[in-house]
Amino acid sequence: MLRFGRILISILISIVLCGIVFGAERFPPPDFEESGHELPSIDYITNVEPHHPVYEYLDVAVLVAALSLSSYLVLKRRSRRMLFLLMVFSLIYFGFWRKGCICSIGAIQNFSLSIFDANYAIPITAILFLILPLIFTLFFGRTFCGGVCPLGAIQDLVVLHPVKVPRWLESSLRLFAYIYLAAAILFAATGSAFIICRYDPFISFFRLSGHLNILILGCCFLVVGMFIGRPYCRFICPYGVILRQLSRLSKWKVTITPDDCIKCRLCEDSCPFGAITKPTVEWPQTGYTKSKKLLALLIFLLPVLIFSGGWIGVSLNQSWARMHSTVRLAERIYLENQGLLGETTEASSAFRATGEPIEDLYDQASVIRKQFKFGGWLLGSFIGLVAGLKLIIPSIRRQRTDFQADSASCLACGRCFKYCPREHVRLKGLSQEQDIADDSKT
Amino acid sequence: MPTEKINRRKYLKDGLWGVCLAGLAVLAGAFISKKHDAEKVWQLDPDKCVACGNCATYCVLEESAVKCVHAYAMCGYCDLCTGFFEPEPRELDTGAENQLCPTGAIKRSFVEDPYYEYTIDELLCIGCGKCVVGCNAFGNGSLFLQVRHDRCLNCNECSIAAACPSQAFKRVSANEPYLIKRAGHA
Numbered sequence: 001m002l003r004f005g006r007i008l009i010s011i012l013i014s015i016v017l018c019g020i021v022f023g024a025e026r027f028p029p030p031d032f033e034e035s036g037h038e039l040p041s042i043d044y045i046t047n048v049e050p051h052h053p054v055y056e057y058l059d060v061a062v063l064v065a066a067l068s069l070s071s072y073l074v075l076k077r078r079s080r081r082m083l084f085l086l087m088v089f090s091l092i093y094f095g096f097w098r099k100g101c102i103c104s105i106g107a108i109q110n111f112s113l114s115i116f117d118a119n120y121a122i123p124i125t126a127i128l129f130l131i132l133p134l135i136f137t138l139f140f141g142r143t144f145c146g147g148v149c150p151l152g153a154i155q156d157l158v159v160l161h162p163v164k165v166p167r168w169l170e171s172s173l174r175l176f177a178y179i180y181l182a183a184a185i186l187f188a189a190t191g192s193a194f195i196i197c198r199y200d201p202f203i204s205f206f207r208l209s210g211h212l213n214i215l216i217l218g219c220c221f222l223v224v225g226m227f228i229g230r231p232y233c234r235f236i237c238p239y240g241v242i243l244r245q246l247s248r249l250s251k252w253k254v255t256i257t258p259d260d261c262i263k264c265r266l267c268e269d270s271c272p273f274g275a276i277t278k279p280t281v282e283w284p285q286t287g288y289t290k291s292k293k294l295l296a297l298l299i300f301l302l303p304v305l306i307f308s309g310g311w312i313g314v315s316l317n318q319s320w321a322r323m324h325s326t327v328r329l330a331e332r333i334y335l336e337n338q339g340l341l342g343e344t345t346e347a348s349s350a351f352r353a354t355g356e357p358i359e360d361l362y363d364q365a366s367v368i369r370k371q372f373k374f375g376g377w378l379l380g381s382f383i384g385l386v387a388g389l390k391l392i393i394p395s396i397r398r399q400r401t402d403f404q405a406d407s408a409s410c411l412a413c414g415r416c417f418k419y420c421p422r423e424h425v426r427l428k429g430l431s432q433e434q435d436i437a438d439d440s441k442t
Numbered sequence: 443m444p445t446e447k448i449n450r451r452k453y454l455k456d457g458l459w460g461v462c463l464a465g466l467a468v469l470a471g472a473f474i475s476k477k478h479d480a481e482k483v484w485q486l487d488p489d490k491c492v493a494c495g496n497c498a499t500y501c502v503l504e505e506s507a508v509k510c511v512h513a514y515a516m517c518g519y520c521d522l523c524t525g526f527f528e529p530e531p532r533e534l535d536t537g538a539e540n541q542l543c544p545t546g547a548i549k550r551s552f553v554e555d556p557y558y559e560y561t562i563d564e565l566l567c568i569g570c571g572k573c574v575v576g577c578n579a580f581g582n583g584s585l586f587l588q589v590r591h592d593r594c595l596n597c598n599e600c601s602i603a604a605a606c607p608s609q610a611f612k613r614v615s616a617n618e619p620y621l622i623k624r625a626g627h628a
Binding site for chain 1: 462463466467473474481482503504511513518554555559580581582590595598608609613619625
């Protein structure tokens with residue numbers, strides 16, 4: 001009881017002291033005249049060096065090396081086996097060793113935040129991780145996806161019994177990747193969240209720890225990935241969307257055959273990712289009218305889709321804005337002040353403890369809301385545009401005489417090479433050359 | 443006619459290719475040549491921190507990168523340290539039942555009557571902030587949490603920052619990676 005009283009008195013005294021001189025110490029630090037004890041310095045914490053930037057430059061060096069090697073192995077050496085080894089290396093290095101961070105996919109967010117937030121300085125490594133694979137793709141196609149990306153690698157390892165996804169379904173599902181890209185840019189630009197990092201399904205594997213939900217999500221992706229090759233890469237990956245478009249323009253492309261296609265159809269079903277396109281059939285000379293009408297309708301539909309997409313985007317802006325903690329807090333405080341909520345949350349009581357004026361909070365929240373309104377409009381019309389183009393583009397006449405890897409969808413994994421009889425001829429020729437060279441040596 | 447068509451498509455493609463490459467090069471050049479502030483690292487502002495305990499649980503590391511640190515110059519060296527002792531300790535000694543710290547990471551040592559010094563064993567500290575709450579409530583607030591950069595992975599999005607109720611986490615310059623409480627700024 002005596003002890004309790006002592007505590008109570010000390011509490012009262014401290015509260016009183018606190019009231020009198022706010023900001024000063026309640027218990028002035030002793031000067032230790034008697035023992036001459038020297039105060040230890042707080043600087044002990046700053047003496048520990050942070051991670052050395054050398055490691056980050058090492059990451060960039062490994063990225064460049066892996067990209068070059070991957071491009072060489074796919075385009076020149078045409079070796080799936082060596083590409084597989086590179087893929088496993090990338091999985092171990094960028095995945096398990098670097099713990100999935102830094103990655104090119106996530107760098108999209110750093111980039112958009114750095115454009116819209118003047119206070120945020122983007123690390124050079126993040127810029128390089130974003131841009132280098134794009135440049136490589138412009139030259140060599142999606143060799144980043146094939147041999148470098150750890151997210152691709154972990155899915156590539158579990159491809160067990162791939163089933164064919166119908167083209168229309170694949171194209172429709174891919175719309176999600178465009179939405180994901182646009183949303184990731186919007187949330188990063190407004191400083192709300194880095195959703196690509198937050199919902200990275202494989203991060204729990206790379207770190208061997210993490211949220212249960214993400215772990216379950218990752219397991220789902222791997223299980224689905226046994227039957228639908230690389231589902232994240234094909235339908236979700238926001239970086240893949242950019243790589244797709246650049247890969248269409250690439251200077252050198254992955255080819256199934258080392259020289260000429262003999263149309264033997266052996267490779268037809270070899271691609272687990274549905275990236276092999278067949279030769280086109282001759283177009284009928286007549287009977288166009290119906291298709292022409294349909295195309296005209298689709299072209300007319302494009303602005304309608306863009307506009308309605310934008311409208312949906314704007315009307316959803318309230319819920320999107322809630323991704324931002326300030327907006328969430330402002331709404332909570334508002335509801336509490338209206339007396340609609342009985343209890344406070346940690347966040348709202350922490351805000352009230354700071355004593356900042358509530359009006360400031362409301363102002364900040366309304367600024368962010370406005371950003372989301374505009375962003376939601378942009379995002380929605382972008383999605384509408386993509387959806388409209390997806391409908392129109394199949395009408396463009398293409399001529400293909402060979403079985404080809406579709407440069408946009410091809411993930412440069414090199415699986416199809418061994419299905420081509422011309423490849424076997426090439427390999428035989430190579431080994432004979434080798435024999436001749438060996439003979440001449442001896 | 444067909445060859446001409448193919449050529450036109452090819453020119454278009456080549457043109458677009460050049461534009462893309464130039465665009466990427468300009469973009470990279472612009473960002474790299476821009477005067478760079480030091481890289482950013484995550485840190486928590488001790489003046490905003492409410493020591494809710496999320497730091498101990500939300501960090502992606504098994505054992506959080508956030509640890510409690512001690513600004514000795516602010517410490518009152520109290521015998522009855524509310525950062526060290528349970529609210530109603532049975533004895534003012536180092537018995538485990540009297541200690542607030544769940545891992546016994548705070549060491550209490552006698553300096554001179556009636557002053558005791560409290561040091562933190564960082565190997566044991568899990569960054570739960572229980573002592574910070576105690577110290578802030580009735581003491582000088584010399585104990586506070588900080589992200590330790592020898593441990594922090596500097597994730598692209600800090601998981602603790604996303605869960606922080608008081609928005610105390612922010613990106614700070616890597617040149618001054620700690621936000622240290624100093625005497626007189628309480």
